[in-house]
Amino acid sequence: MGIKSLLSKPLAAYVAWQQKKWSLAPEKSQDEVFASLIAGAKNTAFGKDHHFDQINTYEDFKKHVPIRDYEDLKPYIDRVVAGESDILWKGKPTYFAKTSGTTSGAKYIPITRDSIPNHINSARNAMLSYIHETGKSEFLDKKLIFLSGSPKLDKKNGILTGRLSGISNHFVPAYLRTNQMPSYETNCIEDWEDKLDHIIDETLKEPMSLISGIPPWVQMYFDRIQERTGKQIKDVFPEFELFIYGGVNFKPYEKKLFESIGKRVDTIETYPASEGFIAFQDSQKDEGLLMQLKSGIFFEFVPAEEFFDENPTRLSIHDIEVGKNYALIINSNAGLWGYSIGDTVKFVSKYPHKLVVSGRIKHFISASGEHVIGEEVEKALRYGMSKHPETEVLEFSVAPQVSPAEGLPHHEWLIAFEQEPNDIEQFAKDIDSKLCELNSYYEDLIQGNINCTLKITSLQKDAFQQYMKSIGKLGGQNKVPRLSNDRKIADAIVQWKK
Missing domain, CATH: 3.40.50.980 (Rossmann fold)
Structure with missing residues (x-):
């Protein structure tokens, strides 16, 4: 030693x-x-x-x-x-x-x-x-x-x-x-x-x-x-x-x-x-x-569902609950005051207080009022991969498609696979069923025929790297958002479709 x-x-x-x-x-x-x-x-x-x-x-x-x-x-x-x-x-x-x-x-x-x-x-x-x-x-x-x-x-x-x-x-x-x-x-x-x-x-x-x-x-x-x-x-x-x-x-x-x-x-x-x-x-x-x-850093927590309200509830560490999603607010000796860093967190324990990052406040999809968040999308993907264990996902991003050439509006999942599932249509259905289970608003849209089930667009393996390179953000700390409520990223990255 x-x-x-x-x-x-x-x-x-x-x-x-x-x-x-x-x-x-x-x-x-x-x-x-x-x-x-x-x-x-x-x-x-x-x-x-x-x-x-x-x-x-x-x-x-x-x-x-x-x-x-x-x-x-x-x-x-x-x-x-x-x-x-x-x-x-x-x-x-x-x-x-x-x-x-x-x-x-x-x-x-x-x-x-x-x-x-x-x-x-x-x-x-x-x-x-x-x-x-x-x-x-x-x-x-x-x-x-x-x-x-x-x-x-x-x-x-x-x-x-x-x-x-x-x-x-x-x-x-x-x-x-x-x-x-x-x-x-x-x-x-x-x-x-x-x-x-x-x-x-x-x-x-x-x-x-x-x-x-x-x-x-x-x-x-x-x-x-x-x-x-x-x-x-x-x-x-x-x-x-x-x-x-x-x-x-x-x-x-x-x-x-x-x-x-x-x-x-x-x-x-x-x-x-x-x-x-x-x-x-x-x-x-x-x-x-x-x-x-x-x-x-002095932390504050706003219930995620209230974040965009005019007067949301603001809580200190005294009042947080395990298992609830909060928007994270910081006040620090760097001079940031009441500052929203844009993340949502969820406590998994108290004494000691431990958390997981559950998503981004501005990274959600609610084109039809579903308010799907990052945590739900990632859980649904993990479920789909557990049902199709041969599948290997390199990177993905999800965006709404509100004006498809045909059919109902839906969520488009743009995925770069290392190994595609043997049955990609069933893979999409399994992800969709889990998302319905996790988000009742999303399920209501599907059941009410307002939206149809999600669709997967399979991309080249290096699609996300090529996209980041095209916008000058390859490497370092740069990341592609997992969810977007518009199609800016989706329409740019789809050029690397398989």
């Missing part, structure tokens, strides 16, 4: 002890974070505009601070981007995490000196929790790869700016830097396919033990290795034992990834966002992600 793996164990034990302490007192943890945030921002422009000096309780806060998305908060963020101090949080941000925007183009999410530990310590603690529970730490002495965006940063009025994964790359602990791959020079390559070839050149003969990244791009890495070597990943990297991922639901990728590897390896799911590191899987014994309730 090397020095890194040896020293990690007492640190892992300490972190696990701390986590247990605050996670069993979630209300106290969040109340302390809330008080700290209000005090920290009282003298900022936002704090003065929203009467933070009058806020003593969460009820006070709800009266003064509305729920916002990026567009609503943008007038304040624009001032921060322009170089003003003490606008959303004291001083100026250390970084801007640049992400794809909506109506206003690129989004600039502030990361402050106070919020950096949330991003960095949470990622570190995910690994340490794994080490503490399993006793496995030898992987730290071998090579580790983090498939991420470029660490090359620009400046926006003197503030370093780049992708979150690129920013995070600068905070890889010094003791891991000698193990980290790819090289800084390779990581700075912007073209994903060129970068991937260089990563393979550097890693192919190394003792890789840990691989981290978004599943579809890791799969692309594995595919390229298999094309080059003709071997499964376990034979190329016999010491590979831990896969860390985040950003998308792993289930649709799981079968194909493990087939590419040739064996099962341990996995850790994380829930990072540019706005903050929300949760991570702290145990191999369950799928729930431990919410980071003592890390500079």
